[in-house]
Amino acid sequence: MQKSTNVRVRATKLGFTLVELLVVIAIIGVLVGLLLPAVQAAREAARRMSCSNNLKQLGLSVHNYHSAYNQLPMHGGGTWVDGTPIGSNLTNRMDLSIWVGLTPFFEQQALWEQISNPMNNATGTPNPWPTMGPETDETGYGPWVTDLPTLRCPSDPGSGLPAMGRTNYAACLGDSIHYMDQGPLGIVQDTTLTLANLATHAQQARAACRGAFISHDRTRFRDILDGLSSTIILGEIATDLGDRDIRTMPALNNAAGGESVMEEPDLCQHEGFVDPTRPQFWITGTPPNLAASDEGRGFRWAASGTAFNAITTILPPNRELCFDGASPSSTGSVTVSSRHQGGAHVVMGDGAVKFLTDSIEAGDVHHGNVWLSGTGESAPGSISPYGLWGALGTRASKEVIDSDF
Template sequence: MCASTKTWNRRVSRRGFTLVELLVVIAIIGVLIALLLPAVQQAREAARRMQCTNQQKQLALAMHNHHDTYGKLPGGSYRNSDWGRDSYSWYCFILPFIEENAMYEELNLNEKINGGASVRSYARMQLLDSMLCPSDDSKIQEEGSDNWQNSLHNYVVCYGDANFNSGIAPWNEVDGYAGTAGMFVPERQAGLRDATDGLSNTLLFSEVITPAEEDYWSSIGRTQVAMGAGFTTYLTPNADANDRTNRCHLNLGGNLGAKCTAHADWDWGANVVAPRSWHPGGVNVAMSDGSVRFMPETVNLTVWRGLGTRNGGEVLSDF
């Protein structure tokens, strides 16, 4: 009896977690996860932004290598005498300098990039990782017919401080504001020596958000084609105001919606496109000296427009 009683006592003395204790532990773990999650997300975004910075540095280096080889930067558009929206953009001409010789050799630069003989060409349809910001998860090709589709990328060049025609009077005005050319203009090439405002004060690249939904012939991120290959500094980074383009996307994603107003004519040079990114607070930009920095969306508009011009003669404050 005595031994049996001792065994029974040992058994009943064992004790597990009560339901209340278990719920308290789960609640504490949930609180800890809630506290840690923002820090983890911030660390991941910092890593993505750093990758985006490095990719823009490589593109700026490619532009400098093109300049060293030919004495000029690529044209904002090129090889189309009517300044049509089917011109090849700067993107096609730096392919050899970003180790994409096969894509470059596939192009027939004597025909229009859209609607030409190179149906579904690799150079038009391929999404290049080096042209995609990891913070933007909309990696898409356009809808539409095979010989008009293009893939959409995040990195675009600066056409000036008004519209894509900045510096080409009389088509360079937006709401009465006469724009000055950036480092890229339609059907013309600039040299680094043309940046009389100073290479460190003149924008080369920035980024755009590729649409989560878009119509065909996008004017945003269509880097192979001139009408979607640029931005201007008429609007500040991540501007609340809509872009104005000849072909509007349907939705940029997130809470942004369409963020686009179609202008009345079909002149792609009249496009006004603000740089945008999913980086909190601003966008990455590459300057013409090859440096890359983070540009806050609170930048002074006058300063920002001055950075978009190559020879505007502005005296810029710190930015």
């Protein structure tokens, strides 16, 4: 007799329980929380390296330019016609930055050909733009509104209007703001061009213009008597984002109340223009009298104006932009700045790129600048009042740098 057996098969459940899923999700969340800062730090390190490489290329461009022409590119070079009114665009009013002449040396030959040769204006009329371009605030001129990748730091998010063509790098003009916008020609960009009293202007510029570059004048490597490896020629700058950042939006016309920025470099700080609760930003209201929205730091790569393409070694890195004059092209304390953590890059005269921290020794930031009528430690020929930082910005003041930086 055949027996039949009933076999019960127990069903095996596949998958995770709710508790197991929650545990796995929690573990993944913890891992992401731990790894994300590391990934972000790695990305910033890569951006910072790319920024350093840009500066290295620009430093080599300066050396190649010097080899070709036996001088450094002129800060405030270009064309002028005596008595030419503002806005005529018959001349660029000797307002070209060093980057214009350097364009063929950092792989922008095509752009240089447009600038150096007359080209038709935007309306297509028979009247062309002048050789070496019109005034640097002319938005209808193509080269002036072109963004050049070599002049941009990947860590800086600024882009587009109201800027024209941005730059994150600028020329070093030394440790004094006196005559930094005029040089030996005495040219002021917001007035009609005239050349007069050249002997007086030359005296003033010789005493105060102590950097590797001098407005409207030529300099050579042989003029850097302190040594190329001890003298800054280029520096990094952050561009403005429209957020009242003290590093990127100049406070103007601060000499109107009596004491000047030249006499007191941190004038804007001790006058209370910086927000005490948010010390990287200006207080709201007036003062401070801030520059127009289209006149932010680094907003015109082709312009030599102080806010656009100059640095000084007076206030330490990432400090405020404080101007004596009422224009962003006038005189002011304009230090290096960046979107990196804790400092900014500079290029030395020998082409070396260094990252200088905000805490670099900067002497007495309350001390007046060196200039022709200065006395005591502000007399012509004095060592820089601004410590190691100031000494690195002067080309021939005979300071001895006996420590690494």
